[in-house]
Amino acid sequence: xxxxxxxxxxxxxxxxxxxxxxxxxxxxxxxxxxxxxxxxxxxxxxxxxxxxxxxxxxxxxxxxxxxxxxxxxxxxxxxxxxxxxxxxxxxxxxxxxxxxxxxxxxxxxxxxxxxxxxxxxxxxxxxxxxxxxxxxxxxxxxxxxxxxxxxxxxxxxxxxxxxxxxxxxxxxxxxxxxxxxxxxxxxxxxxxxx
Amino acid sequence: xxxxxxxxxxxxxxxxxxxxxxxxxxxxxxxxxxxxxxxxxxxxxxxxxxxxxxxxxxxxxxxxxxxxxxxxxxxxxxxxxxxxxxxxxxxxxxxxxxxxxxxxxxxxxxxxxxxxxxxxxxxxxxxxxxxxxxxxxxxxxxxxxxxxxxxxxxxxxxxxxxxxxxxxxxxxxxxxxxxxxxxxxxxxxxxxxxxxxxxxxxxxxxxxxxxxxxxxxxxxxxxxxxxxxxxxxxxxxxxxxxxxxxxxxxxxxxxxxxxxxxxxxxxxxxxxxxxxxxxxxxxxxxxxxxxxxxxxxxxxxxxxxxxxxxxxxxxxxxxxxxxxxxxxxxxxxxxxxxxxxxxxxxxxxxxxxxxxxxxxxxxxxxxxxxxxxxxxxxxxxxxxxxxxxxxxxxxxxxxxxxxxxxxxxxxxxxxxxxxxxxxxxxxxxxxxxxxxxxxxxxxxxxxxxxxxxxxxxxxxxxxxxxxxxxxxxxxxxxxxxxxxxxxxxxxxxxxxxxxxxxxxxxxxxxxxxxxxxxxxxxxxxxxxxxxxxxxxxxxxxxxxxxxxxxxxxxxxxxxxxxxxxxxxxxxxxxxxxxxxxxxxxxxxxxxxxxxxxxxxxxxxxxxxxxxxxxxxxxxxxxxxxxxxxxxxxxxxxxxxxxxxxxxxxxxxxxxxxxxxxxxxxxxxxxxxxxxxxxxxxxxxxxxxxxxxxxxxxxxxxxxxxxxxxxxxxxxxxxxxxxxxxxxxxxxxxxxxxxxxxxxxxxxxxxx
Numbered sequence: 001x002x003x004x005x006x007x008x009x010x011x012x013x014x015x016x017x018x019x020x021x022x023x024x025x026x027x028x029x030x031x032x033x034x035x036x037x038x039x040x041x042x043x044x045x046x047x048x049x050x051x052x053x054x055x056x057x058x059x060x061x062x063x064x065x066x067x068x069x070x071x072x073x074x075x076x077x078x079x080x081x082x083x084x085x086x087x088x089x090x091x092x093x094x095x096x097x098x099x100x101x102x103x104x105x106x107x108x109x110x111x112x113x114x115x116x117x118x119x120x121x122x123x124x125x126x127x128x129x130x131x132x133x134x135x136x137x138x139x140x141x142x143x144x145x146x147x148x149x150x151x152x153x154x155x156x157x158x159x160x161x162x163x164x165x166x167x168x169x170x171x172x173x174x175x176x177x178x179x180x181x182x183x184x185x186x187x188x189x190x191x192x193x194x
Numbered sequence: 195x196x197x198x199x200x201x202x203x204x205x206x207x208x209x210x211x212x213x214x215x216x217x218x219x220x221x222x223x224x225x226x227x228x229x230x231x232x233x234x235x236x237x238x239x240x241x242x243x244x245x246x247x248x249x250x251x252x253x254x255x256x257x258x259x260x261x262x263x264x265x266x267x268x269x270x271x272x273x274x275x276x277x278x279x280x281x282x283x284x285x286x287x288x289x290x291x292x293x294x295x296x297x298x299x300x301x302x303x304x305x306x307x308x309x310x311x312x313x314x315x316x317x318x319x320x321x322x323x324x325x326x327x328x329x330x331x332x333x334x335x336x337x338x339x340x341x342x343x344x345x346x347x348x349x350x351x352x353x354x355x356x357x358x359x360x361x362x363x364x365x366x367x368x369x370x371x372x373x374x375x376x377x378x379x380x381x382x383x384x385x386x387x388x389x390x391x392x393x394x395x396x397x398x399x400x401x402x403x404x405x406x407x408x409x410x411x412x413x414x415x416x417x418x419x420x421x422x423x424x425x426x427x428x429x430x431x432x433x434x435x436x437x438x439x440x441x442x443x444x445x446x447x448x449x450x451x452x453x454x455x456x457x458x459x460x461x462x463x464x465x466x467x468x469x470x471x472x473x474x475x476x477x478x479x480x481x482x483x484x485x486x487x488x489x490x491x492x493x494x495x496x497x498x499x500x501x502x503x504x505x506x507x508x509x510x511x512x513x514x515x516x517x518x519x520x521x522x523x524x525x526x527x528x529x530x531x532x533x534x535x536x537x538x539x540x541x542x543x544x545x546x547x548x549x550x551x552x553x554x555x556x557x558x559x560x561x562x563x564x565x566x567x568x569x570x571x572x573x574x575x576x577x578x579x580x581x582x583x584x585x586x587x588x589x590x591x592x593x594x595x596x597x598x599x600x601x602x603x604x605x606x607x608x609x610x611x612x613x614x615x616x617x618x619x620x621x622x623x624x625x626x627x628x629x630x631x632x633x634x635x636x637x638x639x640x641x642x643x644x645x646x647x648x649x650x651x652x653x654x655x656x657x658x659x660x661x662x663x664x665x666x667x668x669x670x671x672x673x674x675x676x677x678x679x680x681x682x683x684x685x686x687x688x689x690x691x692x693x694x695x696x697x698x699x700x701x702x703x704x705x706x707x708x709x710x711x712x713x714x715x716x717x718x719x720x721x722x723x724x725x726x727x728x729x730x731x732x733x734x735x736x737x738x739x740x741x742x743x744x745x746x747x748x749x750x751x752x753x754x755x756x757x758x759x760x761x762x763x764x765x766x767x768x769x770x771x772x773x774x775x776x777x778x779x780x781x782x783x784x785x786x787x788x789x790x791x792x793x794x795x796x797x798x799x800x801x802x803x804x805x806x807x808x809x810x811x812x813x814x815x816x817x818x819x820x821x822x823x824x825x826x827x828x829x830x831x832x833x834x835x836x837x838x839x840x841x842x843x844x845x846x847x848x849x850x851x852x853x854x855x856x857x858x859x860x861x862x863x864x865x866x867x868x869x870x871x872x873x874x875x876x877x878x879x880x881x882x883x884x885x886x887x888x889x890x891x892x893x894x895x896x897x898x899x900x901x902x903x904x905x906x907x908x909x910x911x912x913x914x915x916x917x918x919x920x921x922x923x924x925x926x927x928x929x930x931x932x933x934x935x936x937x938x939x940x941x942x943x944x945x
Contacts (some may be wrong), residue, residue, distance in 0.1 A: 041254060084244050087338060089339070
């Protein structure tokens with residue numbers, strides 16, 4: 001039961017992240033990439049993202065402190081940050097990056113500073129949420145549950161309905177192919193596990 | 195689901211119909227491939243991205259598609275990997291924004307060197323960015339974040355490229371394969387069940403049989419991969435030669451292929467390479483235009499206000515000559531030097547383009563003086579220029595001069611792109627030259643043309659010098675104060691020529707030409723750029739050529755150049771100028787200098803007397819006088835002629851005609867070699883007109899230099915070029931100059 005509870009928590013958290021726009025479809029793609037041969041892929045990416053982002057944010061802060069501000073460099077950093085955050089699916093960060101770039105182009109220092117603040121906030125937010133997500137997964141694993149191959153619901157949505165089952169459409173609970181059953185029951189767990 | 199499993203090996207987990215389709219298509223294709231059953235699995239992808247997160251994600255995604263992935267965080271590293279083994283990758287994914295190298299640059303280099311499909315990626319999806327990617331030759335442009343589906347399909351670029359390059363040879367096969375693919379597609383969409391698979395396999399078998407029959411060097415497991423042609427430096431040189439021979443406008447792949455006569459090369463290879471080459475030239479001409487327009491800094495005119503200004507103006511055009519001699523004696527010289535020569539930047543591609551126009555201008559100037567250069571402006575692309583130039587350059591209706599002129603013209607023609615931009619410069623130069631002529635400062639130099647020539651030469655020389663960087667460009671040689679103007683101009687051309695497509699700098703020639711220039715006028719011109727500077731100096735002040743007015747050897751180094759130029763002060767100036775020009779031409783060898791030279795030196799029917807030629811070229815030179823002298827002199831020693839021809843292959847040609855001596859020297863850049871003592875002396879004699887060129891001095895120096903030049907490895911090459919050119923008449927044969935970008939001419943003797 002503990003596993004199920006945890007799993008439910010995980011699903012809720014994941015859903016909220018998506019709904020609130022913290023994460024987008026790209027994150028799902030990452031989850032899809034995680035499989036038996038790469039069970040820690042998402043964790044790896046999130047860690048790398050956290051690390052790299054902190055470095056970039058530090059550089060950005062520094063760049064905006066010095067006088068005169070090298071807007072080209074700032075723009076380059078923001079561009080990179082935008083790239084990496086969009087790769088991981090951090091949607092909100094990406095949006096703020098767009099604004100940031102506009103400020104940098106206009107050489108609006110104050111605007112840049114504000115945008116940087118916002119980015120930092122968003123970054124920490126999404127970082128925490130992702131860490132919570134990953135932690136839950138670990139807990140589920142520890143409690144005996146299986147590692148998910150991705151949110152069953154979302155996978156189903158992505159899969160071509162007319163298609164035969166997509167291997168990745170696996171139930172979060174038991175890694176069984178989910179498509180038809182899911183469509184039928186609209187459940188988050190397969191009948192055998194739920 | 196059961197049906198899916200059969201083809202599951204080909205199908206990577208698909209999240210969408212499209213992926214399934216492509217996968218099955220891939221399957222079908224794979225079946226066709228001789229060795230691979232799982233195409234596009236195993237496709238070797240190289241990913242380049244400075245963002246480690248993207249790199250990691252892409253790596254995973256690509257591995258998920260069952261591709262073989264290699265990642266690199268730095269473009270330089272990736273390029274090194276590619277260069278190491280061109281055949282180790284099938285497709286490249288590259289980010290646009292990278293710290294060490296622009297993604298587009300990498301794209302270009304890969305496209306040019308390895309001809310691999312490159313896909314760009316970027317978070318920036320603006321139309322302009324995408325357009326830029328396409329312009330640089332990207333096969334595709336993906337927006338970040340990259341989705342798996344997009345990555346799944348990158349194999350299509352590999353196949354497409356292969357099919358395109360296979361072209362006719364494998365079209366039959368390709369058609370069949372396509373059929374299969376279509377079949378596969380159709381089948382997959384309908385029902386990737388066994389029927390489709392069966393039908394496909396049947397077709398596959400048929401295709402396979404055919405494939406076996408027509409298998410062309412297909413050792414690549416991934417599919418019908420045609421042997422990729424590696425455009426090595428030699429090969430490219432041959433290509434460029436052929437193109438120049440035909441004339442850029444008339445260069446058609448078929449004819450180029452014929453001229454190149456390379457085994458195993460197909461028309462398609464040549465066609466695609468030609469396309470790239472044309473794009474490249476366009477870009478250069480764009481640069482040239484820019485640089486051309488940017489030239490004309492006001493230079494302080496020295497002694498001769500008019501002259502100086504004129505020369506300055508002209509020189510401005512010659513901006514390429516960066517290092518134009520240092521403080522030249524005359525303002526003019528300096529201006530010449532500082533001007534165009536000042537900018538003698540080997541990488542100034544613009545110069546190349548400038549050359550023809552400059553030459554023309556020079557010619558025009560000359561014409562002004564002696565009415566020789568009458569048609570500076572006529573720089574019609576192609577060979578017409580030659581004619582024009584000839585007309586304009588006729589100093590003494592010297593064939594040589596005409597040849598030179600034609601060379602210039604030819605050169606100009608070859609550079610047709612840059613002509614427009616040069617016109618300004620040319621005019622300036624010509625004006626300068628005319629001035630010089632008027633001033634009578636350079637009796638030898640004669641018309642401004644000569645001056646211009648010297649300028650050109652100077653430029654050329656400079657260029658040569660530059661190129662000759664490590665060469666024996668010794669400034670001390672009192673090489674011929676080749677008409678700096680011309681030399682300068684030439685130099686400019688030469689300098690400009692340093693571009694990836696250019697062959698290796700005519701180190702030899704450069705030096706020679708430089709020498710010539712320097713010797714002539716620029717007594718004090720700065721070492722490097724002097725050739726022009728020298729010329730100007732000489733012209734302006736009547737070329738007090740410090741060096742004994744050795745027209746011949748345009749000392750490689752600018753200082754010598756000026757000296758040489760000074761020496762040219764006398765009648766020999768013109769010669770020098772010419773020489774310098776020739777010398778410069780040498781420098782130009784790389785790009786089009788050789789052409790120029792060839793022309794100038796071509797068909798030395800009469801008397802391949804470097805001096806003559808030069809004169810002819812640089813009308814400024816009192817050709818009549820000079821010629822007479824020259825004729826006598828008949829620059830037996832190749833060095834002499836070499837010196838004149840600074841940039842002109844004429845000298846080379848002359849060498850061939852006259853003496854073999856040219857051979858080595860010529861390349862050396864006229865400067866050194868050309869000026870044999872004897873020649874110099876002769877020169878001096880000739881140049882008695884005005885300030886006698888202390889050719890003797892110069893010659894001796896030149897001699898030294900010449901010897902240096904002799905050792906110049908390029909000299910032979912140059913000679914070869916010249917010879918070839920001569921043989922081909924005014925054909926614009928691309929000098930086998932190696933370019934800085936690996937297109938260096940190792941193989942001069944292409945023929």
